[in-house]
Amino acid sequence: MWKDFFYFTKAQQAGVVALSLIIVLLLIVNFSLPHIHTKEESVTNDTLFIRETQIFKQRLISKDSLLKAEQERLYAERKARYRTRRTETAPASYTLFPFNPNTADSMTLNQLGISPRVASNIIKYRSKGGNFKSPDDLKKIYGLSQEKFDELKPYINISTPTADSLTNEHAQVQPLTAIANDTVVNLSIELNTADSCQLTQLKGIGPYYAREIIRYRNQLGGFAHVDQLLEIPHMREDNFKQIVSHCTVDTTKIRRIKVNKASVDYLKRHPYINFYQARVIYEFRRAKGQLDGMQDLRRFEEFTEQDIQKLTPYLDFE
Numbered sequence: 001m002w003k004d005f006f007y008f009t010k011a012q013q014a015g016v017v018a019l020s021l022i023i024v025l026l027l028i029v030n031f032s033l034p035h036i037h038t039k040e041e042s043v044t045n046d047t048l049f050i051r052e053t054q055i056f057k058q059r060l061i062s063k064d065s066l067l068k069a070e071q072e073r074l075y076a077e078r079k080a081r082y083r084t085r086r087t088e089t090a091p092a093s094y095t096l097f098p099f100n101p102n103t104a105d106s107m108t109l110n111q112l113g114i115s116p117r118v119a120s121n122i123i124k125y126r127s128k129g130g131n132f133k134s135p136d137d138l139k140k141i142y143g144l145s146q147e148k149f150d151e152l153k154p155y156i157n158i159s160t161p162t163a164d165s166l167t168n169e170h171a172q173v174q175p176l177t178a179i180a181n182d183t184v185v186n187l188s189i190e191l192n193t194a195d196s197c198q199l200t201q202l203k204g205i206g207p208y209y210a211r212e213i214i215r216y217r218n219q220l221g222g223f224a225h226v227d228q229l230l231e232i233p234h235m236r237e238d239n240f241k242q243i244v245s246h247c248t249v250d251t252t253k254i255r256r257i258k259v260n261k262a263s264v265d266y267l268k269r270h271p272y273i274n275f276y277q278a279r280v281i282y283e284f285r286r287a288k289g290q291l292d293g294m295q296d297l298r299r300f301e302e303f304t305e306q307d308i309q310k311l312t313p314y315l316d317f318e
Contacts, residue, residue: 095269097218097255098157101132112152118143132158151266187246191229192222192253204242209235219271222254224313231271256316260290272310277302293317 094113101122104112109119121141132138135156139149189198191213199210209232216232217223226247230240257270259281267278280300284291294312297303303311 095215095218096151096155098155100157101138102126102158112155114148114152115143132156134158189243189247190253191226191247191249192217193250202243202246204239209239216271219269220254221256221270221314222251223249224251224254225249251313254313256314259315259317260285270314272307272314277307291317 106119121143135153196210199205199213212232226244264278264282267273268275280302294308
């Protein structure tokens, strides 16, 4: 009886086999599908993670850069404020001339382009017993830049007065004239070495004109001829006529400009050189190396023949 129950026809047997295969196939698919999906999802998740990590790093770098830039800006502002409080700018225009840092007063130092603060430091250094024995000693002064020192160094004149020099100096300051009926007799002043005391001995020259003569002499580097006194502002013709016969010039005392080394700013400080002339000299030097003589200046339309003649005593082409 039970054998009849488990008896299948061929068609039924084929159906059972087919059904079994389907079941097995479904089981295989059901087992494999989660693993396949997980692998694909893992790959996708890894890609997204890497991308998000890169974006996060970029944001961190951007924030760090912004923070660093902000810190640098704040530091620059603090540094600028500190410099403003601690230093004062040098005068916009100044004149270079020989000076002794052991004796120069604050006004003289300011005329050399030294800022009031640095000038005060120099005087304080001297008041505490400090002494400049050589030009390089001036570098000890706080606030004096290397650039300014290099500019001043050729003009630093440190000398220790001796008994003979003091006697000679005293003799030079003594009146050199014999006065007869208000007429100056046998008086001769060398303009490139005379001080204000000597200049005021000339009839028609008071303290104002004496200061102006010295100021213009420093700007020029020395007088090449007496007629240059007429170039001084407010110098009147009648004053000039009174003193011209009593004035001489020693051209060996002229301080010449080293044309092939001087900067544009330094060149244009000379009364006979304007900005455009200074610039064309600089540009020529940069292109050709150096100027060999006054003939090179004649190439430039910025220089007239009159300019060449006036500048000849003041330029050094070495």
